[in-house]
Amino acid sequence: MKPDLADLNAFLAVARAGGFREASRTAGVGASTLSETVRRLEASLGVRLLHRTTRSVTPTEAGARLLERLAPALGEVAAALGAVDDLRDGLTGTLRLNVPVSAARLVLPAILPGFLAAHPGITVEIVPEDGFVDVLASGSDAGIRYDERLEQDMIALPIGPRVQRFATAASPDHVARHGRPAHPRDLLDHPCILGRFASGRLTTPWEFERDGEVIRVEPQARLTVGVGGAIDLGVAAAIAGVGVVTLFEDWLRPHLESGALVPLLEDWWQPFPGPFLYHSSRRLVPPPLRAFIDHVRGTP
Template sequence: MSAHENRSRRPQRIRGGFRDAARSSAYSASGLSEAVRRLEAQLGVRLLNRTTRSVVPTEAGRGLLERLGPALSEVEAALDVVNGYRDTPAGVLRINVPVSATRLVLPSIVPGFLAAYPDITLEIVSDDSFVDIIAAGCDAGIRYDERLEQDMIAVPIGPRVQRFVAAASPAYLDHHGRPQHPRDLLDHACMRGRFASGAMMGPWEFEQGEEIVRVDPTGPLIVQPGAAIELAIEAAIAGSGIIYIFDGWLKPHLDSGALEEVLEPWSQRFPGPFLYYSGRRLVPAPLRAFIDFVKAQAVRPAP
């Protein structure tokens, strides 16, 4: 049985509509639609509301999915145990990660992993909101320890120490002055962030010795965390104000001199991210391969 055939026989979740589901299965959109109609007829209740543009579960459909979802996931994981008897694991590995991890963590891992496991398809779902990875149909996620649930198993991934950096262009600092204390930022133009929910990102936090200072600056640009971060960085380079973000995002620009770090003695350090997955499920072979690869890379001596 080929890897594609093995994946196509697993239970499939309908995502968006029958055409989307058909693309990730061995069935046609019409075949899936007819199967759902037969199930609705057997149960005597409508499970999906259909329009020409979308397919949305009814209340009964949502209830059924909530009850069947964990069971189907367990069946899928149990079937995946067979993967352990293959020479190399095969299948799809779906990981939910924040945008920062796609930039700062995964580039040093993914190419080597794909080369080592050519029969595994890796799907990265980039999402800065905190989601239930099981409900979202993901095998694992990447987050920081303060956002991990108690029943999750966490494996260190990527840099083990990171820090937040405040920086601006030398031209901006020459014109507006260089802040000497975090509270000086209240007199500067600062790039801020707003979550997709509409809530502003929390205060900027700085630390020196035993003193922790939180400030809530204002400025001319507000961006949503994710892809728009690049816009905020470019605006800072152009002299629009001060940006506050992971050091990994800014390192090339700090090294080139396009940006200058400020308040370095106050820069807050924190533990790096973790790969996390459910401790209550069988670990699928593709995920086990990824975990082993990450662990092996962590103990490999730096070049």
């Protein structure tokens, strides 16, 4: 007996959620029903797909291989059915975007409200994640990343400001106690606030550029915060005088304008290209994503 789409979708939901009870909340099906469905799928395939313990549910090697191929395949099916629904009922569905926290804060607020107002039948789910992910395997329709973090087989569309800068700043109290650096290398004598990615890599070296000269410095960390959810803690610490912070200029701009932070080495702030909306070239573009792409292209 060949497995049907309902059984495959049940396995996908449980594997992504990491448990039957968790999957039942999003799938709208009882945990016992999901468990029985997955057992039926395993029996039809003749192989165990999930390791089950009292604490966790994880894919076996066979389950992981099936999951890797199944997620994009079912995404294609959903996109094809969505295209039919679009013709029948008007544009509906869910758009799932995987984005870094910086894009959620600095790029999407100028875009999403207008998109949602123009497409009342579409719902949007934003998944904040600063590491690069396979959008298909993660169950997302598209992502936002910077150019150096895009894979070659992705289709990329500029989104948001096309030129951004990293700004360096500190509190007035910090400047009064430690002085104002005249050159990027002077930061080696200042306590600084660094970020750490989920991979463990620090947000160093800090790069500065002026008249074609690029300077890289490895500042000493007085405080290290996780890139993403803890960045605001780093900014708050800088305002409190803990140390020097380097971050997106637009992120720091309200504090620079209020005087809570003062700019340092402003003529050395390095510009860089803005982010891109990217999606796979290997799959049919779902109608909600196509509508979002059209909206981004038409946004000033």
